[in-house]
Amino acid sequence: MESFFVRYRNLLVLLAILLAQIIGLAVQVRRTASGRSTLDAADPSGVRLIRLWADAVVTPPEVLVHAGKLGTEKLWSDYLDLRGVREENKQLQQTIDRLRLEQAALLEDARQGERLQALVDFQQKYIYKTLAAQAIGSSGSDSSRVFYIDKGTGEGLAPDMAVITADGIVGKLREVYPHTAQVLVINDQTSGAGVILQATRIRGILRGNASGRLQIVGILKDDRIQPGETVMTAGGDLVFPRGLPVGVVDKVVLDPDRDSFIDVIVKPAAHLNRLDEVLVITSTAPRFSDEQQQDISTSEAQKGAEVEAIKQQKKASEIMAERLPGLTDPNAPAASPASAATPGTPNTGTPTQPGAAPVAPPAPKLLPARHPDRFTPGAAPSAGSGAETPAPPEAPRSQTP
Amino acid sequence: MNVLAGDHRRELGIRSYPLLVYALTPLAALVVQALLPRFLRGYAWFDLPLVVTIYFALVRRDPIQGTLMGCGLGLFEDAMTHHAIGVNGVTKTVAGFLSGSVGVRIDVENHTIRLALTFLLSILSSVLYVFIYRILLDLDLEWSWVAELMKAVGNAVIAAALFPLLDLAQIRE
Numbered sequence: 183m184e185s186f187f188v189r190y191r192n193l194l195v196l197l198a199i200l201l202a203q204i205i206g207l208a209v210q211v212r213r214t215a216s217g218r219s220t221l222d223a224a225d226p227s228g229v230r231l232i233r234l235w236a237d238a239v240v241t242p243p244e245v246l247v248h249a250g251k252l253g254t255e256k257l258w259s260d261y262l263d264l265r266g267v268r269e270e271n272k273q274l275q276q277t278i279d280r281l282r283l284e285q286a287a288l289l290e291d292a293r294q295g296e297r298l299q300a301l302v303d304f305q306q307k308y309i310y311k312t313l314a315a316q317a318i319g320s321s322g323s324d325s326s327r328v329f330y331i332d333k334g335t336g337e338g339l340a341p342d343m344a345v346i347t348a349d350g351i352v353g354k355l356r357e358v359y360p361h362t363a364q365v366l367v368i369n370d371q372t373s374g375a376g377v378i379l380q381a382t383r384i385r386g387i388l389r390g391n392a393s394g395r396l397q398i399v400g401i402l403k404d405d406r407i408q409p410g411e412t413v414m415t416a417g418g419d420l421v422f423p424r425g426l427p428v429g430v431v432d433k434v435v436l437d438p439d440r441d442s443f444i445d446v447i448v449k450p451a452a453h454l455n456r457l458d459e460v461l462v463i464t465s466t467a468p469r470f471s472d473e474q475q476q477d478i479s480t481s482e483a484q485k486g487a488e489v490e491a492i493k494q495q496k497k498a499s500e501i502m503a504e505r506l507p508g509l510t511d512p513n514a515p516a517a518s519p520a521s522a523a524t525p526g527t528p529n530t531g532t533p534t535q536p537g538a539a540p541v542a543p544p545a546p547k548l549l550p551a552r553h554p555d556r557f558t559p560g561a562a563p564s565a566g567s568g569a570e571t572p573a574p575p576e577a578p579r580s581q582t583p
Numbered sequence: 584m585n586v587l588a589g590d591h592r593r594e595l596g597i598r599s600y601p602l603l604v605y606a607l608t609p610l611a612a613l614v615v616q617a618l619l620p621r622f623l624r625g626y627a628w629f630d631l632p633l634v635v636t637i638y639f640a641l642v643r644r645d646p647i648q649g650t651l652m653g654c655g656l657g658l659f660e661d662a663m664t665h666h667a668i669g670v671n672g673v674t675k676t677v678a679g680f681l682s683g684s685v686g687v688r689i690d691v692e693n694h695t696i697r698l699a700l701t702f703l704l705s706i707l708s709s710v711l712y713v714f715i716y717r718i719l720l721d722l723d724l725e726w727s728w729v730a731e732l733m734k735a736v737g738n739a740v741i742a743a744a745l746f747p748l749l750d751l752a753q754i755r756e
Contacts, residue, residue: 191647192646192647192650192680192683192684195646195647195650195651196646196650196676196677196680199650199651199654199676200673200676200677203654203658203669203672203673203676204669204673204719206668206669207667207668207669207670207673207715207719207720210667210668210669211667211720211721211722218721218723219720219721219722220722221666221667221722229668232658232662232668233662233663233668235662236658236659236662236663237662237663239610239613239659240610240613240614240617240659240663243610243611243614244614244617244618247614247618317621319614319617319618319621320617320618320620320621320627321617321620321663321664321665322613322616322617322619322620322627322631322660322663322664323627323660323663323664323671324620324627324628324730325664325666325724326663326664326665326666328663328664328665329621330617356665357665364665366665370665371723371724371725372665391725392725392726392727393727393730456621457621
């Protein structure tokens with residue numbers, strides 16, 4: 183028995199290792215309801231651990247190499263490549279003097295331009311919050327189009343965040359480690375993004391093919407789609423915000439598997455094979471500059487103070503109203519509903535019912551005349567003698583209209 | 584295979600290397616494999632971990648060592664991708680085992696044989712990769728045999744330059 187193990191030791195070791203790996207593979211693959219096999223979108227914890235180890239081993243040398251490259255470039259450009267700098271410096275000084283004069287004239291135009299530009303670019307500038315990152319390495323396999331960046335969870339990144347450049351979209355974060363992250367590029371076969379053709383407004387799904395080219399799949403034959411048309415993100419995939427540039431239509435080919443469908447080959451706007459610096463969209467919430475934030479908080483504070491002042495004013499006027507003497511006699515008997523309709527009752531200002539007697543305005547209180555004559559209200563002329571007797575003081579009465 | 588005694592090792596011409604070479608060469612292969620495609624516009628027509636696996640398995644003439652090194656490097660390579668972990672692991676395990684087994688029987692000093700072996704094992708790795716991905720796992724994978732052929736040629740070219748360099752690092756008795 184011992185001789186068997188010794189004799190076939192190599193083969194047994196090979197079989198054991200192969201078996202372990204095949205079992206490991208089987209754990210990672212899942213069969214969908216449609217009967218297709220697929221990899222788990224989220225890695226099991228064991229698999230993630232292996233990826234984390236690999237990242238921890240391979241990434242530090244990559245970071246060192248990247249830093250070395252930057253350092254060498256800086257050393258070359260700042261110290262070594264300085265031939266003819268003195269002469270160039272003299273010429274530049276003359277140019278600066280001339281430009282200073284021109285600058286004064288252009289400054290005002292530039293300010294106006296900036297204001298207009300700020301208005302035009304408002305959306306693009308303030309809609310997204312981004313974080314700049316450096317590409318430091320790749321997967322090393324052309325069947326897996328991923329690369330690594332030098333930012334991770336420590337810098338606030340999370341899986342499925344969109345990665346872009348100034349030119350267009352690049353991909354999304356797949357795995358995020360403490361200080362690095364893996365970016366799945368949009369030209370990978372497993373990648374996907376919702377896109378829309380700018381002119382024809384046709385929507386489709388963007389994915390990569392085996393040769394790393396971008397193609398929009400699942401589009402019905404349409405003669406309107408022409409090379410050169412701009413492709414934008416549609417915004418329905420919960421990764422890329424809508425309206426980001428993707429690329430332009432390169433050519434349209436028939437779908438080899440389905441007769442009535444076409445594949446639209448897209449030339450990417452971003453240089454996917456030469457990425458150095460990228461931006462990760464960390465939030466799509468509105469972003470304002472410090473100055474704008476200050477303005478907003480100031481205006482909110484002012485608004486709050488205004489509301490408070492109005493409240494105080496209202497309260498003061500109520501107190502004042504309570505303290506001021508009333509225009510009505512508190513000792514006067516309450517007006518009965520019947521008297522309200524009779525002449526002489528004060529007009530409350532409420533509209534009267536149709537057909538009801540019109541309400542008379544309040545009559546002034548008449549004082550008794552000191553020397554009444556025949557013109558004195560209430561003084562009835564004597565029919566016989568003509569002698570004028572003083573009229574007794576009348577109770578106040580109203581005049582009918 | 585018998586356990587190798589010192590004399591037998593000398594008879595077979597088994598080479599030894601400083602521990603640092605064993606540790607750093609595979610690591611360097613992984614790092615360069617991850618870095619170079621960025622500068623070559625994504626065309627990774629080479630597989631440095633495979634070349635290193637073949638080299639050490641050949642010169643050590645030890646199938647078990649080749650198997651373990653192939654397994655380790657393959658798993659690390661898989662971990663750097665977003666694919667299932669183990670596909671490259673299996674292919675490089677087989678490649679390491681075969682080159683270690685062949686190393687016992689052929690003249691490993693002959694450069695032509697080394698290059699031919701590297702080319703053939705690269706092709707075998709690609710075949711195994713497609714087999715595992717499409718047949719064993721039943722996953723979608725678009726494939727270009729031209730690219731794989733180019734990769735095999737690239738591996739052979741790299742082997743032609745790398746193997747003599749690594750030969751210089753061996754410990755001579």
